[in-house]
Amino acid sequence: xxxxxxxxxxxxxxxxxxxxxxxxxxxxxxxxxxxxxxxxxxxxxxxxxxxxxxxxxxxxxxxxxxxxxxxxxxxxxxxxxxxxxxxxxxxxxxxxxxxxxxxxxxxxxxxxxxxxxxxxxxxxxxxxxxxxxxxxxxxxxxxxxxxxxxxxxxxxxxxxxxxxxxxxxxxxxxxxxxxxxxxxxxxxxxxxxxxxxxxxxxxxxxxxxxxxxxxxxxxxxxxxxxxxxxxxxxxxxxxxxxxxxxxxxxxxxxxxxxxxxxxxxxxxxxxxxxxxxxxxxxxxxxxxxxxxxxxxxxxxxxxxxxxxxxxxxxxxxxxxxxxxxxxxxxxxxxxxxxxxxxxxxxxxxxxxxxxxxxxxxxxxxxxxxxxxxxxxxxxxxxxxxxxxxxxxxxxxxxxxxxxxxxxxxxxxxxxxxxxxxxxxxxxxxxxxxxxxxxxxxxxxxxxxxxxxxxxxxxxxxxxxxxxxxxxxxxxxxxxxxxxxxxxxxxxxxxxxxxxxxxxxxxxxxxxxxxxxxxxxxxxxxxxxxxxxxxxxxxxxxxxxxxxxxxxxxxxxxxxxxxxxxxxxxxxxxxxxxxxxxxxxxxxxxxxxxxxxxxxxxxxxxxxxxxxxxxxxxxxxxxxxxxxxxxx
Amino acid sequence: xxxxxxxxxxxxxxxxxxxxxxxxxxxxxxxxxxxxxxxxxxxxxxxxxxxxxxxxxxxxxxxxxxxxxxxxxxxxxxxxxxxxxxxxxxxxxxxxxxxxxxxxxxxxxxxxxxxxxxxxxxxxxxxxxxxxxxxxxxxxxxxxxxxxxxxxxxxxxxxxxxxxxxxxxxxxxxxx
Amino acid sequence: xxxxxxxxxxxxxxxxxxxxxxxxxxxxxxxxxxxxxxxxxxxxxxxxxxxxxxxxxxxxxxxxxxxxxxxxxxxxxxxxxxxxxxxxxxxxxxxxxxxxx
Numbered sequence: 001x002x003x004x005x006x007x008x009x010x011x012x013x014x015x016x017x018x019x020x021x022x023x024x025x026x027x028x029x030x031x032x033x034x035x036x037x038x039x040x041x042x043x044x045x046x047x048x049x050x051x052x053x054x055x056x057x058x059x060x061x062x063x064x065x066x067x068x069x070x071x072x073x074x075x076x077x078x079x080x081x082x083x084x085x086x087x088x089x090x091x092x093x094x095x096x097x098x099x100x101x102x103x104x105x106x107x108x109x110x111x112x113x114x115x116x117x118x119x120x121x122x123x124x125x126x127x128x129x130x131x132x133x134x135x136x137x138x139x140x141x142x143x144x145x146x147x148x149x150x151x152x153x154x155x156x157x158x159x160x161x162x163x164x165x166x167x168x169x170x171x172x173x174x175x176x177x178x179x180x181x182x183x184x185x186x187x188x189x190x191x192x193x194x195x196x197x198x199x200x201x202x203x204x205x206x207x208x209x210x211x212x213x214x215x216x217x218x219x220x221x222x223x224x225x226x227x228x229x230x231x232x233x234x235x236x237x238x239x240x241x242x243x244x245x246x247x248x249x250x251x252x253x254x255x256x257x258x259x260x261x262x263x264x265x266x267x268x269x270x271x272x273x274x275x276x277x278x279x280x281x282x283x284x285x286x287x288x289x290x291x292x293x294x295x296x297x298x299x300x301x302x303x304x305x306x307x308x309x310x311x312x313x314x315x316x317x318x319x320x321x322x323x324x325x326x327x328x329x330x331x332x333x334x335x336x337x338x339x340x341x342x343x344x345x346x347x348x349x350x351x352x353x354x355x356x357x358x359x360x361x362x363x364x365x366x367x368x369x370x371x372x373x374x375x376x377x378x379x380x381x382x383x384x385x386x387x388x389x390x391x392x393x394x395x396x397x398x399x400x401x402x403x404x405x406x407x408x409x410x411x412x413x414x415x416x417x418x419x420x421x422x423x424x425x426x427x428x429x430x431x432x433x434x435x436x437x438x439x440x441x442x443x444x445x446x447x448x449x450x451x452x453x454x455x456x457x458x459x460x461x462x463x464x465x466x467x468x469x470x471x472x473x474x475x476x477x478x479x480x481x482x483x484x485x486x487x488x489x490x491x492x493x494x495x496x497x498x499x500x501x502x503x504x505x506x507x508x509x510x511x512x513x514x515x516x517x518x519x520x521x522x523x524x525x526x527x528x529x530x531x532x533x534x535x536x537x538x539x540x541x542x543x544x545x546x547x548x549x550x551x552x553x554x555x556x557x558x559x560x561x562x563x564x565x566x567x568x569x570x571x572x573x574x575x576x577x578x579x580x581x582x583x584x585x586x587x588x589x590x591x592x593x594x595x596x597x598x599x600x601x602x603x604x605x606x607x608x609x610x611x612x613x614x615x616x617x618x619x620x621x622x623x624x625x626x627x628x629x630x631x
Numbered sequence: 632x633x634x635x636x637x638x639x640x641x642x643x644x645x646x647x648x649x650x651x652x653x654x655x656x657x658x659x660x661x662x663x664x665x666x667x668x669x670x671x672x673x674x675x676x677x678x679x680x681x682x683x684x685x686x687x688x689x690x691x692x693x694x695x696x697x698x699x700x701x702x703x704x705x706x707x708x709x710x711x712x713x714x715x716x717x718x719x720x721x722x723x724x725x726x727x728x729x730x731x732x733x734x735x736x737x738x739x740x741x742x743x744x745x746x747x748x749x750x751x752x753x754x755x756x757x758x759x760x761x762x763x764x765x766x767x768x769x770x771x772x773x774x775x776x777x778x779x780x781x782x783x784x785x786x787x788x789x790x791x792x793x794x795x796x797x798x799x800x801x802x803x804x805x806x807x
Numbered sequence: 808x809x810x811x812x813x814x815x816x817x818x819x820x821x822x823x824x825x826x827x828x829x830x831x832x833x834x835x836x837x838x839x840x841x842x843x844x845x846x847x848x849x850x851x852x853x854x855x856x857x858x859x860x861x862x863x864x865x866x867x868x869x870x871x872x873x874x875x876x877x878x879x880x881x882x883x884x885x886x887x888x889x890x891x892x893x894x895x896x897x898x899x900x901x902x903x904x905x906x907x908x
Contacts, residue, residue: 603906603907604719604904604907605903605904605905605906605907606719606900606901606904607900607903608719608722608830608831608832608834608839608900608901609719609722611830611831612722612725612726612729612831615726615729615827615831616725616729619729619732619733619736622733622736623732623736626736626740634809634810635809635810638810638814642818645818645822646818646821646822646825649821649822649825649826649829649845650825652825652826652829652838652841652842652845653825653828653829653832653833653842658835658837658838661838661841662841665841665844665845668822668845668848669848672848672851672852675815675852675855675856676855679855679856679858679859680859681855681858681859681867681870683867683871684855684867684870684871684874687871687874688874691874691878692844692848692874692877695878696844696877696878696881699881699882699885700837700840700841700881700885703837703885703888703889704837706889707837707888707889707892707898717832717834718834718901719901722831722832723832726828726831726832730824730828733824734824737820757862758858758859758861758862758863758864758866758867760864760867764864765864765867765868765871768864768865768868769868769871773868776872780872780875780876780879783875783876783879784875784878784879786879787878787879787880787882787883788882790882790883790886791882791883791885791886794883794886794887794889794890795886795889795890
């Protein structure tokens with residue numbers, strides 16, 4: 001099976017190429033079906049190829065497709081091991097559902113087939129990223145998904161805000177890529193190769209200091225791609241893209257590339273505990289930071305965007321506290337319920353004729369029962385209500401962090417508070433959208449979405465309910481599945497595990513309690529009488545004002561980074577370039593012109609004059625030769 | 632001794648013909664002078680045992696080429712004296728100065744004993760330029776340049792025809 | 808007194824200089840052309856003389872090729888002169904100064 005594993009990448013790639021050239025002819029909805037079927041083909045193949053891992057008989061394999069840059073250990077090769085297979089399964093599986101959903105969502109868009117071209121291209125890039133067998137190929141996929149993210153965020157490029165959001169995402173990601181690239185260069189200079197083989201035994205090439213540097217630089221790259229402090233600012237803006245894009249790229253797959261990167265480089269982070277702790281700390285701060293902002297957002301997608309940032313922070317706590325399995329587990333469950341939330345939000349937006357302000361919704365549960373039910377499940381899942389998927393993974397992360405002791409207990413506390421806040425703002429969203437009285441604008445007639453949209457919702461809801469059971473404290477299936485990926489030459493990489501016994505029960509109970517308190521408060525506040533809500537919110541007016549404006553981070557970045565950058569660019573363009581560079585160019589041209597004008601009379605046009613000059617030159621040469629010969 | 636006398640006479644004729652080319656007012660005289668020089672050179676060729684080349688010199692050069700020249704002179708109607716005043720400033724002075732410099736340099740080189748450029752014969756074998764000898768070499772060792780020149784002649788002939796046929800007068804006629 | 812190759816070389820040099828001078832002094836394109844022929848022939852003389860001196864036939868063969876090339880050149884050159892004359896009714900090289908800078 002693994003011999004043809006390249007098919008997983010090749011199928012979406014073929015779709016992208018085909019739709020690029022013939023998408024217009026295929027038209028709607030055929031091009032959407034082509035893209036979706038190819039994605040599901042990739043999923044099915046990946047599933048079959050992963051069977052040995054399920055049975056516990058598989059082992060990591062490298063499939064070399066062709067020789068690319070052998071000098072630096074960068075073959076065009078696919079690595080098929082439990083970790084990459086898990087990523088592949090989630091990317092293709094959730095991706096397939098979102099593709100099908102998009103057929104309904106993008107209905108009537110003039111650039112329908114182009115949208116699916118980009119979607120397939122993104123899938124190609126993402127699969128290259130996760131299936132890469134060396135850092136060069138990983139970087140290739142890393143940049144490819146960045147490009148597709150840019151293309152898809154600014155898919156409706158006629159909207160200035162969408163175009164700006166695309167650019168912002170691209171530029172902010174560039175900053176992260178810069179750190180990532182330096183990390184790769186350190187690896188290349190230390191090992192002389194970019195192959196993942198170095199991860200088998202990183203002690204051979206890296207001192208502890210260098211390992212810390214590599215780990216921190218990779219964190220910069222991961223923070224850019226996975227929207228962590230301080231580089232998270234692009235993700236909320238990325239909601240300008242079509243909702244399936246938000247679901248696929250900015251919730252389920254691409255943004256988790258940073259988590260995958262940290263997990264893949266577990267061996268390096270094991271050498272550098274400082275870097276690992278930094279990862280976890282950044283994750284915890286981001287989780288709390290973004291969760292508070294989410295409380296006060298009015299845009300239905302903005303809430304989900306900040307929620308994504310926050311949940312990614314959880315994953316960073318997981319991988320940073322060496323609980324790699326917990327991190328990957330949360331990545332997986334999060335892919336399920338966050339994709340579901342985004343697709344549900346898309347369904348709502350669709351029904352409300354592109355209205356995204358939650359103040360103008362309400363009471364939609366009656367009109368959109370399927371959407372309401374599935375989103376309700378997802379809301380409970382992200383709030384950490386057992387036995388839904390979010391509970392198991394979040395609990396495992398928090399348990400592992402607590403079990404580490406020391407500084408990690410602080411991070412556990414932050415995570416616990418965040419869990420409560422998460423439950424609060426998600427319940428707030430659900431109540432504002434689906435319950436209460438309608439606050440719609442005139443002339444809006446909400447309706448349930450078509451089958452292509454609701455079926456993926458229901459399937460994701462199923463995954464949200466059942467997905468958590470693959471790795472419960474009682475039956476650690478995912479851990480056994482992933483374990484082979486975290487083995488080095490020396491033996492297994494140290495992995496944090498949640499506490500067991502009564503501690504585990506207490507921790508789980510506390511986490512569930514936090515979630516339930518959040519749900520209760522939000523429900524009481526937003527489903528309750530209006531005047532009480534106004535009174536309570538008025539008491540918290542100041543923090544809410546800060547949260548509504550996302551702590552003015554964008555304005556801060558604008559003043560401290562963007563503005564100086566712009567003035568430097570202005571100076572370079574209008575002072576340096578126009579004055580100095582152009583001055584040199586024009587000066588050279590002017591000098592040549594003046595010289596030409598000076599010697600122009602030499603060209604008399606009389607052939608005999610030329611003859612005299614020729615003769616004079618010959619005589620000069622004659623004299624020269626003779627004098628060299630000692631005249 | 633005979634060779635010396637012959638050389639002096641023939642060389643004098645050749646130089647006289649050459650000077651005629653330069654200074655004759657009438658192009659026809661110039662052509663005649665050139666023909667004289669060519670004949671003189673043919674004599675020298677015979678002296679150097681280059682029989683075939685001498686014959687070709689007389690037949691092709693002094694015969695065909697010069698006939699062509701005369702033909703053109705007649706055709707374009709310049710068989711009359713022309714104005715020999717120089718209009719380009721300093722042209723003649725410059726040419727004279729250049730000539731002087733060359734003579735001077737050559738003189739210095741000669742005084743310095745540097746005219747030993749042609750080495751004495753390495754062998755005493757006489758190179759006899761009969762038709763047979765030249766032909767043999769021409770069709771063995773020199774076959775490629777020989778064929779190339781045949782190509783050159785065809786191209787030249789085609790070019791001349793093209794110039795005559797598509798020349799400016801033709802165009803004028805078509806315009807009219 | 809023996810006539811050595813050097814004599815012929817000197818004669819060839821003199822002829823060459825006369826040809827070059829004619830080329831630079833005459834205004835009539837036909838006469839300039841003849842001067843060029845003169846220069847070519849002076850060079851031919853050096854080939855013949857040197858070939859004799861070295862006991863080689865290659866000098867004569869070189870002359871042979873120069874003759875052919877000169878013939879081709881005459882054909883094209885005269886055609887150009889005729890063509891120019893037809894458009895300008897003059898064979899003066901000084902009239903053709905369109906390429907003045």
